[in-house]
Amino acid sequence: MARVPAPDRSAAAREKSAYFEETLSAGVDVDVKYINPFLESIDNVFAMMLDLQPHRKDIQVSDGNTGGDAALTSLVGISGKLNGVVVMRFPTETALGLAGRMLDAAPSEIDHSVIDAISEIVNMVAGSAKSKFNSDPPLELGLPTVVEGREYKVRYPTKSVWLEVPFDSDAGEFSVEVTFAANGGTDL
């Protein structure tokens, strides 16, 4: 278990949900072991499919705000002995850069091909990570969803704790957020 700091966001973004304030005031303890497989998978997917070596920043508790310039948010659920959601957020320029690398093209705007590429990135990150939990039977991976837009907040269910890790790369900044809990007392 590790104590993680609250995210440093803009004044507007610091309008926190009741959950977040409650979480902070309680001094939440979060088991960070659930995020490590995703960090390893990001390194692997980005190196193999994008020829990139992203640099991770400090882990923090997420408040659900889009923050920064995030324009595309890709989500995928994982279920089984462990239930959770993986979220990756990309500013426009990062999304265009990553899609361009995957498609060997130079997209100039967010279109279907860019959304497809971003969706596949989170799919590979989540799929690659879930196998690292060594669950028997294997965890089930949902189909990814991509949300386009800015200035919105993801309303996380109460009592769930989301961990966020921002990254920087030659294609731009992005972040990953995860929330996971073992099902029925299972400890993976």
Next chain:
Amino acid sequence: MKALVVDDSMTIRRIVIKALALVGIDETAEAADGVEALAALAGGSFDLILMDWNMPKKSGIETLKELRKQGNKTPVVMVTTEAEKSRVIEAIKSGANDYLIKPFSPDQLAAKVKNVVPVAAG
């Protein structure tokens, strides 16, 4: 030689098709799910199928099982994020000829293809 590339991600289909060209397979068709794949296979023959696992409508493993039940013996390489050993075993027992875990490099895919079909180049 003609290959059917089955994946709900257009991006992955592009990447797979590009990798197939490395081993001289330039004739390809695409399907975005198992239903489309079965329709394509009902309408023509293929020398090789590259099949994703998690897809809407009909998954790759369901499609594979249905193909083999129909007596279709076209070589199938599963190309999927499902990396657990039990998944690989299930796919092989269901009739998959080989298994490639995403993420993958073009060279890795080319090697898998060369394992299951005679290819002209690469």
